[in-house]
Amino acid sequence: MANPAWRLAQRSCPSHLQVVSFPVVQLHMNRTAMRASQKDFENAVNQVKLLKKDPGNEVKLKLYALYKQATEGPCDMPKPGVFDLINKAKWDAWNTLGTLPKETARQNYVDLVSSLSSSLESSSQVEPGTDRKSTAYETLMVTSEDGITKITLNRPAKKNAINIEMYHEIMRALKAASKDDSSITVLTGNGDYYSSGNDLTNFTDIPPGGVEEKAKNSAILLREFVGCFIDFPKPLIAMVNGPAVGISVTILGLFDAVYASDRATFHTPFSHLGQSPEGCSSYTFLKIMGPAKATEMLVFGKKLTAGEACAQGLVTEVFPDSTFQKEVWTRLKAFAKLPPNAMRISKEVIRNREKEKLHAVNAEECSVLQERWLSDECMNAVVNFLSRKSNL
Numbered sequence: 001m002a003n004p005a006w007r008l009a010q011r012s013c014p015s016h017l018q019v020v021s022f023p024v025v026q027l028h029m030n031r032t033a034m035r036a037s038q039k040d041f042e043n044a045v046n047q048v049k050l051l052k053k054d055p056g057n058e059v060k061l062k063l064y065a066l067y068k069q070a071t072e073g074p075c076d077m078p079k080p081g082v083f084d085l086i087n088k089a090k091w092d093a094w095n096t097l098g099t100l101p102k103e104t105a106r107q108n109y110v111d112l113v114s115s116l117s118s119s120l121e122s123s124s125q126v127e128p129g130t131d132r133k134s135t136a137y138e139t140l141m142v143t144s145e146d147g148i149t150k151i152t153l154n155r156p157a158k159k160n161a162i163n164i165e166m167y168h169e170i171m172r173a174l175k176a177a178s179k180d181d182s183s184i185t186v187l188t189g190n191g192d193y194y195s196s197g198n199d200l201t202n203f204t205d206i207p208p209g210g211v212e213e214k215a216k217n218s219a220i221l222l223r224e225f226v227g228c229f230i231d232f233p234k235p236l237i238a239m240v241n242g243p244a245v246g247i248s249v250t251i252l253g254l255f256d257a258v259y260a261s262d263r264a265t266f267h268t269p270f271s272h273l274g275q276s277p278e279g280c281s282s283y284t285f286l287k288i289m290g291p292a293k294a295t296e297m298l299v300f301g302k303k304l305t306a307g308e309a310c311a312q313g314l315v316t317e318v319f320p321d322s323t324f325q326k327e328v329w330t331r332l333k334a335f336a337k338l339p340p341n342a343m344r345i346s347k348e349v350i351r352n353r354e355k356e357k358l359h360a361v362n363a364e365e366c367s368v369l370q371e372r373w374l375s376d377e378c379m380n381a382v383v384n385f386l387s388r389k390s391n392l
């Protein structure tokens with residue numbers, strides 16, 4: 001039980017067994033004519049990571065069992081205790097396969113993945129963050145009018161926590177906004193929160209490759225996500241309508257203006273979560289507010305009020321909540337009437353000098369975080385949140 005991820009899986013609920021993302025790619029196999037080769041099996045394992053839709057716990061347990069049988073043979077693990085629900089379900093699924101030969105398990109795994117590609121709605125393989133054909137969003141509302149593209153985080157019941165889908169959708173929306181005919185882009189939140197940051201249940205979808213693979217995939221995703229903000233070519237404005245936590249705060253250092261309601265707060269509790277700063281904040285916050293104030297936020301997790309964040313230079317201006325929308329939109333509409341090319345070029349001049357540095361900082365922060373996510377400190381913090389022992 002030394003592995004923290006094993007403990008996490010034990011303590012979290014079965015719905016957290018889910019496998020994340022992306023499109024299933026058709027496996028071109030004549031299933032009756034041949035037995036699955038090791039290569040087919042490895043391809044299938046990779047396809048599972050690309051599933052766009054969650055196939056459900058039953059299928060995931062089957063996949064888990066067949067994977068274990070194909071790679072390790074019959075189940076030889078001690079049976080988990082009765083309260084250890086997730087591991088018991090996994091053990092049962094594997095044990096049920098009895099002495100099924102490894103080759104048959106491998107074939108069955110490949111067949112199952114292949115069948116998922118036809119039963120689950122699939123699309124061609126899409127690199128994370130690239131434009132997809134569909135313009136519909138599950139986790140965002142995106143509108144474009146008066147020269148302004150507005151991206152609204154839209155999971156109000158979850159305080160706009162950023163799940164895997166939302167990371168991808170934000171990247172997609174930013175890429176679309178960078179090419180549309182709007183002059184400026186605005187990011188805001190629906191409901192009482194701006195965003196509660198990374199959805200902590202993101203950490204519970206452990207792929208077959210284990211927590212190391214999960215951490216690696218998350219670091220790749222985070223790096224790409226933050227990279228989109230570094231490279232965004234038009235004026236990017238945050239309308240912070242309420243409390244902001246974690247990554248929703250750190251990336252503010254990459255925005256061109258940040259307008260906040262006086263209800264907003266800014267909280268980066270990375271040490272509490274066993275994590276470390278991201279979103280280039282280890283660089284931008286120091287530049288914006290100096291090392292002493294940046295350390296208070298990023299190391300000691302001091303939560304700032306909107307007024308304090310404005311005094312530190314993180315926020316451009318604070319508005320009373322009662323007039324926030326009206327006043328900021330009046331201002332944004334005026335900005336949007338400015339010559340768009342001039343705004344874009346001015347941003348380029350300001351940003352280009354820093355771009356290389358920002359990408360280097362982003363890469364370093366992601367690599368440090370990849371290690372932090374494997375730490376006991378981080379796993380325990382996530383487990384505490386999921387079991388609701390504490391709120392920040």
Ligand SMILES: CCCCC/C=C/C(=O)SCCNC(=O)CCNC(=O)[C@H](O)C(C)(C)COP(=O)(O)OP(=O)(O)OC[C@H]1O[C@@H](n2cnc3c(N)ncnc32)[C@H](O)[C@@H]1OP(=O)(O)O
Nearest residue numbers: 157158159161196197198199200201218222246247391392
């Ligand atoms: C893969 C890239 C990783 C990038 C690295 C990013 C790091 C970060 O962003 S670190 C910051 C992570 N965020 C948090 O630690 C915040 C956790 N949430 C809370 O502490 C609280 O929920 C709160 C203070 C934000 C709000 O508290 P409260 O007003 O009491 O509301 P509830 O806790 O009841 O929340 C309502 C509902 O929303 C769910 N929820 C809120 N935040 C998150 C979250 N970050 N992740 C997942 N779920 C979240 C909460 O669980 C409730 O759901 P239900 O119980 O289903 O109603």
